[in-house]
Amino acid sequence: MENQAILFENNRLNKTLFARMTRFDIIVDITQQGGTVMLEKNEKRPLRSRTLFREEIRDRIIDAILSNELKPGERIVETRLAKELGVSQSPVREAIRELEMIGLVETRPFQGSYVREITLKDVMDSERVRLALEKLAIKDTVEIINDEQIEELKKILIEMEEAAKNKEIDLFVRNDVLFHKKIVEIPNNQTLFRLWDQCHIKDWTFIFTKLTYKDLDFLALRHEDIYNALKSRDKKKAVDSIINHHDGLVEMFKTAKNDGSSY
Secondary structure (H helix, E strand, C coil): CCCEEEEEECCCCCCCEEEEEHHHCEEEEEEEECCEEEEEEEECCCCCCCCCCHHHHHHHHHHHHHCCCCCCCCEECHHHHHHHHCCCHHHHHHHHHHHHHHCCEEEECCCEEEECCCCHHHHHHHHHHHHHHHHHHHHHHHHHCCHHHHHHHHHHHHHHHHHHHCCCHHHHHHHHHHHHHHHHHCCCCHHHHHHHHCCCHHHHHHHHHHHCHHHHHHHHHCCHHHHHHHHCCCHHHHHHHHHHHHHHHHHHHHHHHHHCCCC
């Protein structure tokens, strides 16, 4: 692979710096040459120009947990993680706090933060609350949804299925969340939407998707029943479809756990 070189003027650097950014599989070596610093990148993927944000750090930790790089019961050392990602401890600490709210991490007084195991109860609790909210939403949505909104859902569904076909997890998750978000937004019930949004839908969708990665096509196709029920303006079918959708997610998680193919 051909190395790329970028020159930076910086007279204050007097030593060689090394930074490792594991999320993007990038190794960066910075060496001083006189008053000029040469940065050589040996990259497997394009280097993102902006600084790692809290959301990216959070996703990196979730990746590590789901891949067993960070195992249940293992301590998350802020200083070590910050050094690996080339960031300060502050955004790492914020990301860990968010993961504690989601339920992936627990903080023990005077001991630090530790990885929690994702249990069946965690999944069922999350799905029960989300289902209750989405049932309320879809009952109202099916009565007032218009043709333009139906078309929007169709476009999202097509993009989701295409992402599943190409195994693009991030794009799949984005469209999956957007599909459900549109359904919850249509009734214009701000209290309902706020409660739904506080359930960390994006994070749990990402977790489910990672845990059931081999069924990505099936996950996408399961949204078609919801779409068809809304298109036909059939309230009973719409409610049944959303119930079956969430019940199916729990069953897929059980299967993944039993197969030993998940976190």
